[in-house]
Amino acid sequence: MAKPNKKGPSKTVNIFCSRCKTLLLKYRKGGTGALVKCFKERIVDDHTTTPHECPHCQQVFSRFAMIKGTPAYKIIGGKLTVK
Template sequence: MAKPNPKQPQRSVDIYCSRCRHQLYRYRKGGKGALVKCFVERISTDYTEEVGVCPSCQSQFGRQTLIRGAAAIKIIGGKVRMK
């Protein structure tokens, strides 16, 4: 399978925890769809201490995985908000 596009998308979004509204990431998102996965190489600012766990309320919002040969965080549905 192909790797994600090496050219970074122009659009940046802020990702927040749905439960406590704490900012988790600043992410360079491509496309118009919902946030299903976050490629680690596209995260521009990381506000978490542990992968997939909110530092404020300690709820798990994602799991670390490999997608198309690249490290990614698979988002659990409804656990994060995007602005």
């Protein structure tokens, strides 16, 4: 069920822990490439209790980064599954 496109990324992806499959984030992703970073302002839903950490298995999946002056999560490769 695709919604009509407005300006900016409108596709929401679910981001899961690759180890225990816990839903961590809902994110409005732009483009089609692999997810390497998440801008904080585009995170729709945050299911973590400690930032950058899976609430279930405590795996650290990202690091804080400033990208062009915008707070973002830099994804650590292989820690997440995107659907």
